[in-house]
Amino acid sequence: MYKLRATILKDLQILTRDRVGMIVMFVMPIILAIVITATQNSTFELVNKNKVPLLLCNKDTGNASLQLVNSIEKLGMFQIQKIVSNETEEKLAKRIHEKEALIAVIIPPDFSNKVELNANATAIKALNNLGFQNDTLKMNQVTIQPISFLYHPILQVSFRQSVQSALFSAIQIVQSKKVLNKIYFLLNETSLPETLESNISNTNIAINEIAVSIDGTKTIPNATQHNIPAWTIFAMFFIVISLGSNIVREKLSGSFIRLKTLPSSYLITLFSKQITYLFVTLLQASVIFAIGIWLFPLMGLPKLNLPLDLMSLFVVTFICGWCAISFAMCVGVYSETQEQANGIGAVSVVLMAAIGGLLVPSFAMPESFQQIMKLSPLHWCLEAFYGLFLERGKLSDILLSIIPLLAITILFQLIVFIGLKKKNLI
Template identity: 55%
Template sequence: MFKLWISIKKDIRILLRDKVGISLMFVMPIILVVVVTGIQNSTFQLVNKNKLSIIICNTDTGKASKQLIEAIDKIGMFKVSQIAKENAKAVSDNMHTTDALLGVVIPSNFSAEVNTKAKNASDKAMTAFSGQADSGAAIVKRQPVSIDQLTLFYNPVLQESLRFSIQGAIQSALQLVQTRQTLRTLYYSSNEKELPKSLEDEMLNSNTTINMLPTSKDGTRITPNASQHNVPAWTIFAMFFVIMSLGGSVVREKVSGSFIRLKTLPTNYLVGLLSKQITYLVVTLLQAAVIFSMGIWLFPYLGLPALNLPSDLFALFVVTLVCGWCAVSYSICVGVFANTQEQANGFGAISIVILACIGGLMVPSFAMQGLAKTMANFSPMHWCLQAYYSLFLEGAKLKDVLNNIGSLFIITVIIQFVTYLGLKRKNLI
């Protein structure tokens, strides 16, 4: 134990005097977390709080098109501005000059054709009501209605899922206009007077509302925000960033004269590696503590949503501990196999970005398909991220993330075994 304690003291001293290494392990990940959370928070706000600007060019002069514009405005997710019908061909140019993300061109026959379609539907309904539906002679023969397409222009930066939401919203506005016109026509055909406004409102607006609630395992209803998503994810990345210091440290010791002396002393080099594991495990825990603290206390001052810690703090500690151990084990493994510091740093940096990609830090793993989804299981970051998301977003307890911790533990043990083989093969132990 004395040898181990002295070795830990030595590693701490060397680490504290390596200012560049410390900044790489603490300052860089902090900057990364703040920047990425800030950017994603802007995106969240763009989608959730800000209205999407939409330019509408109405080439129709009828009532239905005006009702459509009103309906689009009432949806609440768009900031509507109109341009003159003479500019229909220049909608996309207008979008660029005004930074609008969407543009709609309403065709000139829109109102006329909505009316025709409503009349058709009304006639069929009246025929059906009068019991003459089965009589072929009684059905009024009309030409099929064809409304020119409503054209929707969009800025390519909009994600596909958001585009589908926009399309759905405009489709529902369109449906509302057509349904209203059909109701009015049908009512007039039947009663030869206008549909009362109160009845029209009741028939059109009595839809059942949708109450959207986030689900969680602990029953809380905290809505996830950019901080809840990003801070855990980039904390994992930061922990794996120890490779920049630790991987290089192992190589430096290996290629420097000190390693030759260590080999001639009556102590197994595994003591040295255990010392590094303990020292850098504490570093990874400190990284997590610093980043989580920033999320809780500093983010609100930066205009970002505050991080809410999970209710099961012990589970959070266990997940962080195992993830840190895995990051440290991986760094030592790379250091053992690399022959130069450049190899360790280069391979280390690229490999953790790849592990982050396939682990779902950059693209959510639920959005992955086929081989990518299978490969995610081989990234330790994937299991850690799943555990963190369960804790931070779903209010899970320790028992809910044991599966993730177990997988992470198995990967870590495999990495340790590979390191042992590397040490043996290189005659280092």
């Protein structure tokens, strides 16, 4: 026991004197968590709270185009800057390129006329089908010149698609109103009363957003709830840089020669490293969680809500940390140089994070990756953490994530043991 205590003390002394190592272990993940959460949160707010700047050039003078402009304004997601109608597409493109706005919409000339014609055709067709009109009034649909949607290439596909969906809904409102008006006019020979038009076209059905949680609470998850667990896991596994190279450095240094000639097993040294670094991973998690709880709100970011079952959180963090350390020991034992340990360690953690769903949500991955992802310990860590943080579950609810994680950890330990035996280190 005294040997183990002395070895732990030695490891702690070496660890605390390695300033670069401390920065990699603590400061980098904290910066990462803050930056990613802030970025994702601002993207969320850009779409949901802030208004996207939009250049709107209406080359049409008719009523339908004005209604369309009105509908776009009512969407509430754009900060509209109206552009004179004689502005060319090239000039608008230049203004977008200069980032005056990231989006521009050009309503073509004759838009209202064509919308009117098509509304007429649709209305007559509808009335014909109902037997209110005779065939002589039949009209054909005309082709409407498309509305141009100019965007800056930095806009991501998902964002462009959400803007386009909003524009489509605005166009549909205009078209539906026109058809409705026309049908009403053909039947009653008067215009559709405004109140009736409003009743028909405005939906009064709200969408109630409910986050499905195990404990029945309806806390709406935010960017912090998603990011803090993910980047905590990432930080814990990034301990491979410190621990992996520590093991290699010890193997290559003279101290290892002496360790092998002492009346104690190298297993004590490795056991001590596990305890020391497990403590470090738990400390990392505590620091990142604390930042999510106390610092994030001060920075204007959503607060981290800890799971209700704190014991489960401790158990999951402990197992994730142990798994990260076991992986780091594998890298350390099998690497011949520090460069190897750092390179293999860093790249493999990023790869495991990518296939494990930390960088891209697992549900968004191709089907072939859905199976490969199960090989990544980070995937099971994330599932377990999300079970607690997002689904508000208990330990029993996330057993199916913990069991594979433990299996992978034991496998790593076994690989370490085989490596030590093979290299005559134990």
